[in-house]
Amino acid sequence: MSKQDSILKEMDNLFPNPKCELNYSKDYELLLAVMLSAQTTDKRVNMVTGPLFSQFDTLDKLSKLSISEIENHIKSIGMYKQKAKHFKSIVSSLVEIGGYVPNDREILLKMNGVGRKTVNVVLSNLYNEPCIAVDTHVNRVSKRLGLALMDDDVLEVENKLMKEFPKDKWSKLHHQLVLFGRYKCKAVNPECESCNLKDFCRDVHEYEKKA
Ligand code: SF4
Structure with a gap:
């Protein structure tokens, strides 16, 4: 299975029905x-x-x-x-x-x-427009997973993600990467030990160093 397919599969596994966590009714x-x-x-x-x-x-x-x-x-x-x-x-x-x-x-x-x-x-x-919004979580996760370079700016990250993944996955993947960054691949103390994506991760050595 390709790296992209593995990421999509794991995101669906962790966050099958992701949605925006901002409250709104209009x-x-x-x-x-x-x-x-x-x-x-x-x-x-x-x-x-x-x-x-x-x-x-x-x-x-x-x-x-x-x-x-x-x-x-x-x-x-x-x-x-x-x-x-x-x-x-x-x-x-x-x-x-x-x-x-x-x-x-x-x-x-x-x-x-x-x-x-x-x-x-x-x-x-x-x-429901196909878009990948790159916030702080999507930016960090994309770089850790080697989907973008560490010094890429947010537009470069967005363009790389759109190139790597099929268009019909973009919006859902955006929400999933936000949630993954917010709750698992956190900026500080990411939960690497239980992460199924560590084979693709550039930062996993931080976890291994601590282990
Ligand atoms: S191994 Fe750790 S740093 Fe790497 S993607 Fe998983 S949670 Fe994030």
């Missing part, structure tokens, strides 16, 4: 939550978006919040001042284009605070 809530999730955990984002989206349950209500009011709601997460500005700007952009998140990469990328990773997560979850 398309714009996902876009805002993904923007807020930069440099922080999904859990922490859910803690602020839960009360915020419940109290202001329409785009119209969110659009009436000032930047300082948004700051007050999200101040427990990192970079909240900058994120509050992006939040306000994204909500205004969405209101301007009709109040929905378009299936249009170019329009989304023009919004403040919305980068390639955010667009990939949003299009994949809302529109």
Whole structure:
């Protein structure tokens, strides 16, 4: 079995039904939550978006919040001042284009605070578009498993993953690699001893050194 097939098989074994761990019930809530999730955990984002989206349950209500009011709601997460500005700007952009998140990469990328990773997560979850969003987990796991070079930037990692795996696997694999990085192949103290992918791993020697 090829390395790629082994990885896909193990991901299906570990995470047969992976999904985004950010809570949302509306398309714009996902876009805002993904923007807020930069440099922080999904859990922490859910803690602020839960009360915020419940109290202001329409785009119209969110659009009436000032930047300082948004700051007050999200101040427990990192970079909240900058994120509050992006939040306000994204909500205004969405209101301007009709109040929905378009299936249009170019329009989304023009919004403040919305980068390639955010667009990939949003299009994949809302529109089932084949995408591989490279966040910190996908980046680390891809490099450990030799799917990318250590000094590749996130775009290079994304391109290599898209080349290595069939298109119909991309979205699911993205979620699986995020979960694998979050819960097993962690940045610190990865669970190498029980990892079925250690034959392919560049970092397994760290585990062997400790063993
Ligand atoms: S052996 Fe360890 S570092 Fe390598 S992929 Fe598995 S969990 Fe990650």
